[in-house]
Amino acid sequence: AELRVAVLGVGVMGAFHVEGLSSRVRGARVTVVNDYAADRAEQVAASVPGARVEADPLAAIDAPDVDAVLIASPGPAHDEQVRACLARQLPVLCEKPLTTDIDSAYRIVQAEAELGRQLIQVGFMRRFDSEYVRLRQLVVSGELGNPLMLHCTHRNAGVPATFDSEMMIRDSVVHEVDVARFLLGEEIATVQVIKGAATRRAPEGFNDPMLVIFETESGRVVTDEIFVRTGVGYEVRTELVGELGSATIGLDHNVVRTGADGRWGGEITPGFIERFGAAYDRELQHWVNAARRGTIDGPGSWDGYAAVAVCEAGVEAVRTGERVTVTMGRRP
Numbered sequence: 519a520e521l522r523v524a525v526l527g528v529g530v531m532g533a534f535h536v537e538g539l540s541s542r543v544r545g546a547r548v549t550v551v552n553d554y555a556a557d558r559a560e561q562v563a564a565s566v567p568g569a570r571v572e573a574d575p576l577a578a579i580d581a582p583d584v585d586a587v588l589i590a591s592p593g594p595a596h597d598e599q600v601r602a603c604l605a606r607q608l609p610v611l612c613e614k615p616l617t618t619d620i621d622s623a624y625r626i627v628q629a630e631a632e633l634g635r636q637l638i639q640v641g642f643m644r645r646f647d648s649e650y651v652r653l654r655q656l657v658v659s660g661e662l663g664n665p666l667m668l669h670c671t672h673r674n675a676g677v678p679a680t681f682d683s684e685m686m687i688r689d690s691v692v693h694e695v696d697v698a699r700f701l702l703g704e705e706i707a708t709v710q711v712i713k714g715a716a717t718r719r720a721p722e723g724f725n726d727p728m729l730v731i732f733e734t735e736s737g738r739v740v741t742d743e744i745f746v747r748t749g750v751g752y753e754v755r756t757e758l759v760g761e762l763g764s765a766t767i768g769l770d771h772n773v774v775r776t777g778a779d780g781r782w783g784g785e786i787t788p789g790f791i792e793r794f795g796a797a798y799d800r801e802l803q804h805w806v807n808a809a810r811r812g813t814i815d816g817p818g819s820w821d822g823y824a825a826v827a828v829c830e831a832g833v834e835a836v837r838t839g840e841r842v843t844v845t846m847g848r849r850p
């Protein structure tokens with residue numbers, strides 16, 4: 519039978535997932551839509567035959583016509599919604615961050631472990647991007663030798679005015695945290711943040727861009743330039759430096775090189791939907807297939823928790839200017 523999905527939060531990401539579940543992904547359909555903005559929920563539900571609005575997210579999770587839940591609400595809403603899904607033993611795809619503080623994320627890890635099976639997939643879509651998959655293969659095959667460093671660039675054209683340094687860490691850098699764990703196969707041990715000069719596009723007192731420096735448990739170094747108000751486009755690049763060579767991804771996306779007026783040029787993807795659209799769909803299909811089989815196996819609550827733990831240290835590193843050690847509980 520088709521997987522009947524409730525989608526909580528239909529902003530840019532949630533609305534894209536509703537479209538994906540309704541058209542590009544097989545084996546699922548959206549039955550319930552929820553958003554704190556009622557008109558937004560109505561508008562999205564109206565675009566899907568058979569979907570209805572449920573004003574209360576917890577009622578949406580409890581609805582009889584819901585087999586699985588996709589959470590794309592703002593980060594602070596995740597904790598309660600994920601726990602309600604666990605209580606009903608429903609498969610859930612939760613957008614990053616899993617939660618916005620380390621204790622709630624760890625409680626979720628423990629609650630899921632007590633159930634004895636994986637129900638949560640966390641929305642780290644880069645693991646489903648063909649270029650990141652290729653990088654991981656290069657690491658596993660040993661072609662580049664022992665990986666020594668990772669250099670990441672993460673730039674957004676723009677973000678909402680409220681997007682402060684803490685959100686830059688928890689909502690944006692969280693992706694590089696997962697990429698580093700995914701590619702290197704180990705935990706991150708320390709975080710340091712260098713602020714530098716800020717763009718005039720940022721509100722007074724905001725630190726944008728920042729350079730984040732991670733050190734892994736084995737001592738590998740990962741750098742991440744996070745710059746969310748470039749006014750240029752969406753640029754996500756990663757270079758892996760190994761003992762035998764290096765590899766870079768994210769240089770060109772859907773690029774058409776044009777020549778006119780004695781100049782050549784191309785376009786940069788404007789945002790994450792254009793850059794990672796295919797990865798989001800693959801992520802979603804993977805989750806739907808797994809939920810129908812009854813065994814969720816994508817990036818899970820532990821990956822979500824580890825990322826929250828590193829981001830927590832990152833937020834402290836922004837505040838103190840110190841190199842901060844990541845504190846993590848034991849994996850159940």
Ligand code: ISE
Pocket residue numbers: 674677689690693746790
């Ligand atoms: C957003 O929430 C994302 O997840 C994007 O991938 C990231 O590039 C952006 O900075 C975040 O705000």
